[in-house]
Amino acid sequence: xxxxxxxxxxxxxxxxxxxxxxxxxxxxxxxxxxxxxxxxxxxxxxxxxxxxxxxxxxxxxxxxxxxxxxxxxxxxxxxxxxxxxxxxxxxxxxxxxxxxxxxxxxxxxxxxxxxxxxxxxxxxxxxxxxxxxxxxxxxxxxxxxxxxxxxxxxxxxxxxxxxxxxxxxxxxxxxxxxxxxxxxxxxxxxxxxxxxxxxxxxxxxxxxxxxxxxxxxxxxxxxxxxxxxxxxxxxxxxxxxxxxxxxxxxxxxxxxxxxxxxxxxxxxxxxxxxxxxxxxxxxxxxxxxxxxxxxxxxxxxxxxxxxxxxxxxxxxxxxxxxxxxxxxxxxxxxxx
Amino acid sequence: xxxxxxxxxxxxxxxxxxxxxxxxxxxxxxxxxxxxxxxxxxxxxxxxxxxxxxxxxxxxxxxxxxxxxxxxxxxxxxxxxxxxxxxxxxxxxxxxxxxxxxxxxxxxxxxxxxxxxxxxxxxxxxxxxxxxxxxxxxxxxxxxxxxxxxxxxxxxxxxxxxxxxxxxxxxxxxxxxxxxxxxxxxxxxxxxxxxxxxxxxxxxxxxxxxxxxxxxxxxxxxxxxxxxxxxxxxxxxxxxxxxxxxxxxxxxxxxxxxxxxxxxxxxxxxxxxxxxxxxxxxxxxxxxxxxxxxxxxxxxxxxxxxxxxxxxxxxxxxxxxxxxxxxxxxxxxxxx
Numbered sequence: 070x071x072x073x074x075x076x077x078x079x080x081x082x083x084x085x086x087x088x089x090x091x092x093x094x095x096x097x098x099x100x101x102x103x104x105x106x107x108x109x110x111x112x113x114x115x116x117x118x119x120x121x122x123x124x125x126x127x128x129x130x131x132x133x134x135x136x137x138x139x140x141x142x143x144x145x146x147x148x149x150x151x152x153x154x155x156x157x158x159x160x161x162x163x164x165x166x167x168x169x170x171x172x173x174x175x176x177x178x179x180x181x182x183x184x185x186x187x188x189x190x191x192x193x194x195x196x197x198x199x200x201x202x203x204x205x206x207x208x209x210x211x212x213x214x215x216x217x218x219x220x221x222x223x224x225x226x227x228x229x230x231x232x233x234x235x236x237x238x239x240x241x242x243x244x245x246x247x248x249x250x251x252x253x254x255x256x257x258x259x260x261x262x263x264x265x266x267x268x269x270x271x272x273x274x275x276x277x278x279x280x281x282x283x284x285x286x287x288x289x290x291x292x293x294x295x296x297x298x299x300x301x302x303x304x305x306x307x308x309x310x311x312x313x314x315x316x317x318x319x320x321x322x323x324x325x326x327x328x329x330x331x332x333x334x335x336x337x338x339x340x341x342x343x344x345x346x347x348x349x350x351x352x353x354x355x356x357x358x359x360x361x362x363x364x365x366x367x368x369x370x371x372x373x374x375x376x377x378x379x380x381x382x383x384x385x386x387x388x389x390x391x392x393x394x395x396x397x398x399x400x401x402x403x404x405x
Numbered sequence: 406x407x408x409x410x411x412x413x414x415x416x417x418x419x420x421x422x423x424x425x426x427x428x429x430x431x432x433x434x435x436x437x438x439x440x441x442x443x444x445x446x447x448x449x450x451x452x453x454x455x456x457x458x459x460x461x462x463x464x465x466x467x468x469x470x471x472x473x474x475x476x477x478x479x480x481x482x483x484x485x486x487x488x489x490x491x492x493x494x495x496x497x498x499x500x501x502x503x504x505x506x507x508x509x510x511x512x513x514x515x516x517x518x519x520x521x522x523x524x525x526x527x528x529x530x531x532x533x534x535x536x537x538x539x540x541x542x543x544x545x546x547x548x549x550x551x552x553x554x555x556x557x558x559x560x561x562x563x564x565x566x567x568x569x570x571x572x573x574x575x576x577x578x579x580x581x582x583x584x585x586x587x588x589x590x591x592x593x594x595x596x597x598x599x600x601x602x603x604x605x606x607x608x609x610x611x612x613x614x615x616x617x618x619x620x621x622x623x624x625x626x627x628x629x630x631x632x633x634x635x636x637x638x639x640x641x642x643x644x645x646x647x648x649x650x651x652x653x654x655x656x657x658x659x660x661x662x663x664x665x666x667x668x669x670x671x672x673x674x675x676x677x678x679x680x681x682x683x684x685x686x687x688x689x690x691x692x693x694x695x696x697x698x699x700x701x702x703x704x705x706x707x708x709x710x711x712x713x714x715x716x717x718x719x720x721x722x723x724x725x726x727x728x729x730x731x732x733x734x735x736x737x738x739x740x741x
Contacts, residue, residue, distance in 0.1 A: 128674070129674055130673075130674050295670070300665070314669070314670070314672055314673050315673075316673070328665060328667060329636070329664060329665025329666040329667040329668070329669055330665040330666075330669060331664060331665040332665070333650070333665055333666060333669070333679070334631070334650070334681070335681075336650050336679065336680065336681035337466075337650050337651075337652070337681030337682065337683065338464070338465055338466045338681070338683070339681070340680075340681060340682055340683060340686060341680070341681055342678060342679070342680040342681075343669070343672065343678070343679045343680070344672065344676075344677070344678040344679070345670070345671075345672035345673030345674070345675070345676060345677055345678075346673065346676055347673065347674070347676060350676060
């Protein structure tokens, strides 16, 4: 083992998609751990759209990543040294690792959680991590989904979206419609993931298709993309319909900022509600959700896919995949 | 008494502000009443922004007004003939009258409510009618206002807005900020209606002023106008802030439809909620609210102003006042 720690640091704030000038690979010293800490060798990075928002110098739910700072990211790894009774060499842990080969786990704010035994670490990062938890709490808590709801989710072939649709089915939605880009993704939704219907937004006419599929309107729309698709869903809201704002990939790389949803006044006519959330607020309740999700996994009721990119240096490309739609499933970077 | 019933009917759907071509004054026959009905001589018309939306051929919470149909409108009047045990000649009643001299009250969907005794009919139309009820339920139920909230209301010198601000004070808001157009209206808010602060949107910089007045953010924003002011409020939302969508005067006359609020993504960052409502949904609970509001009126805790326009034929001009901001207080048309 070398005594180095390769890292990707922020060199330049991007003005659209990130480029090769956005980050730089640097060789840092491998951190020395203090009493109460452990050294973790990173195995996987969780590639989430929110990382792109942290690169902007704009107010957010966390401070922007500073220039020359390691790119903030979720991840998982293995404890390779420990001076804490909480961590043992060989433990698999998840948490905020950053885009680097080694990180430090402590017993305070920088603590990492034990990965559940018996589940592949990549699957844990997907279904039992930020992605799966976002789907679970967004749909059931923020969206207050109830049996019989007509549920629509955008970015449906993505990691969060595909879990949202499947959880909605398990919880008794009367109809689950996924919106995705391209015929292959749409076929996957209906043929493999059990969605009742899929709409290819690249074919246009999302609003008309929503109206045909759900003439009574949409009870719950889980928004992963923003933009015109959000507007189409707002325009088709059922009475007392709910819009869960999870993200707005369509706008993250847009220099001029996102367009506002001009159909928002339908919230008045339909007595609707549009609500945002940040999954970190629910951390205290993750265990209950993880237990339920793990049981569904074990029973084979929850399908999942991981899109694994090899090598730390490929993390920027992996992030861009989320915005070009080049992925199918949860994007992870596996470190050597 | 002539046997005629002068009415204003819709002749042409407006494409912006209504004009003299939008409506026409016609002489209809005074209606014959059947068993179970009463004839009501209309005394006041309630001029509400929503009337403008009913003139468009667009889906809404009620069907559009048809061409050659009487303009739909709230109002109040006096029973002048009755074939129903529910109505007695001389009773003062409120309900949907339309822009006409006489209307029919029945015992079903077209029933009218008895006006509370001892309160001027114009004040009833304002504080105990659609306007006051909208303020009450929008603020306390939809917005779930609690003691200590920083409350901001737009259209604050209008009938709904001025009630919202005063109810917020009575219910213990830590700060009540009104947004209105022009220095006179702003002075009225702080000097007469007890608002803590007022922002003149015509001076620009609404967002900056909101930030200065409420650096911790806005807990509850009651939106009467939409447009840029809604965006400014969204941009200054406190954690778990709520936006109550009551209307969007800024967009009602806009041919291209309203602009969407581009700051809506702040609902994610602030874990906020934006919700619309229609006051008619709360009709069953109006009595409890009317009792509380009437007690505040009696105790002198609720100030109100009526802007009375004389003559049925002036109703279109009265409606336009709402959009030009030429009114101060509840706009009513008094019939001869």
